[in-house]
Amino acid sequence: RGGRLPGLIGPMLRRVDALSAQDAAGEARLLALGLRPEALTPRLNLKLLGPAQIEPGEDAPDRCRTVLAASTHEGEDAAMLDAWQAARQVEPELRLILAPRHPGRGDAVATLIAARGLDFARRSRGGGPEASLLLADTLGEMALWYRAAGICITGGSFADHGGHTPWEPAAWRCAILHGPHVANQAGAYADLDAAGGALACDAAGLPALLADLLRDPARQRRMGEAARALLLAQAGNPATLIARIAALARARPCTTP
Structure with missing residues (x-):
């Protein structure tokens, strides 16, 4: 214009x-x-300066066997559970942290999990990431889940909600998996995909992709490092x-x- x-x-x-x-x-x-x-x-991106200041520290030994489904919406939780259950055929010790975008959906998601006959813990009732399946139905604790998980599946991208920010999981060196609906963050996801920090798939392809990463923890770590390196490069140095x-x-x- x-x-x-x-x-x-x-x-x-x-x-x-x-x-x-x-x-x-x-x-x-x-x-x-x-x-x-x-x-x-x-170049400087003010929106990325906050995530760029995060210091992830050393990975926990079991981080490569923990998956976070972050900020999921209605219609996505079942796909996350399907992928987790299928991937456990590769890694029986695989943990899933399921964090709905709106914690008020906690009861509905708990009902969905219980209908499958799965044992699970709820963070709102004292559960922690040591559980094989944790429903993270609280506010203000996402940093705990990013720290615990080597793989982050970003919500809002498998149902058509435009995709949520990939930069927080990038800050924590998570290998990022996302669905096709990323219009709200199209440039960020395209850059991360190109840099090797993220991978795109649909719900049907998620179980196989997750299983591949579980077989190759070194690839997980390389993806997480690539995602964080891109974040730091795009945030820039304000000095x-x-x-x-x-x-x-x-x-x-x-x-x-």
């Missing part, structure tokens, strides 16, 4: 002394509209931008009437 008004946007952009774009495509568009190349600073802003402030001090 800015390109339709070059006489307005060009002079405005030429007055900008420092600009940090989120990606290369944004930089290219702004330069074409009139931004001076010397005004560009290193350079802060220094540039401080230098500009010193060069042009504000004056009051």
